[in-house]
Amino acid sequence: MNFSKSQESPPPINSNERIIQEMKEEISGRLDRAINNPISEERFSELELQLQNLKENFLKKGYRESPEIDDEDSIEKEIFASSAIADTIVEFKEMLDQLGDRFGKYRDWVGKYLAHENAHTNVAETLGYEKVGYATVFIKDENENLAFIQPLHFSKPQIDWGPRESLEKQLEVASAPEKYGDKLSDSDEANIEEYKKDLEELNQSDLDKEKELSEIRSRLNSNQ
Numbered sequence: 001m002n003f004s005k006s007q008e009s010p011p012p013i014n015s016n017e018r019i020i021q022e023m024k025e026e027i028s029g030r031l032d033r034a035i036n037n038p039i040s041e042e043r044f045s046e047l048e049l050q051l052q053n054l055k056e057n058f059l060k061k062g063y064r065e066s067p068e069i070d071d072e073d074s075i076e077k078e079i080f081a082s083s084a085i086a087d088t089i090v091e092f093k094e095m096l097d098q099l100g101d102r103f104g105k106y107r108d109w110v111g112k113y114l115a116h117e118n119a120h121t122n123v124a125e126t127l128g129y130e131k132v133g134y135a136t137v138f139i140k141d142e143n144e145n146l147a148f149i150q151p152l153h154f155s156k157p158q159i160d161w162g163p164r165e166s167l168e169k170q171l172e173v174a175s176a177p178e179k180y181g182d183k184l185s186d187s188d189e190a191n192i193e194e195y196k197k198d199l200e201e202l203n204q205s206d207l208d209k210e211k212e213l214s215e216i217r218s219r220l221n222s223n224q
């Protein structure tokens, strides 16, 4: 085979440009895969409910163990199959830019999500979560049309954190945008309310246990 140059070679691409170009293509591929595999609204709500049940179980029991950990992992896997993941803020910025190109500028993707989600992940990183990152979830309606595109951050707690440690850290992560001078989203506010309520219940159940113990102790003493 012969290759004959019909014109002068293009200027060489320096390695920085090549890395950026590869990253753009990588993000574009991740978006393609997720857009072609959206999760239904119904299934998404089901999974959210399952996660909620697992959480309540954990708060009651005080620790996580094998079947529940596996359940949580498989729910996470299913949601991620309909999501484009960004591991870093640079990738997330690129993802939001491409969402703007593909789905119109009517939503200010970068303005709405970049600083906000970054505030959450910055705090999660300082608190030592096992895994922290960004994702855009694609959700379809019953007619198989894209219904929602939801950019978000995620933070996976360490397996050995107890309920109190987990809740206190989640509360900090959820409140993070306020610290950075940004507004909380509706779902942040709902989460904050929920974590506060869970913490109060935890405090109450600790007090109840303490009371029960001191009653047992005083009964034992009076029997001596």
Ligand SMILES: [Zn+2]
Residues within 6 Å of the ligand: 116, 117, 120, 177, 184, 185, 188
């Ligand atoms: Zn938020």
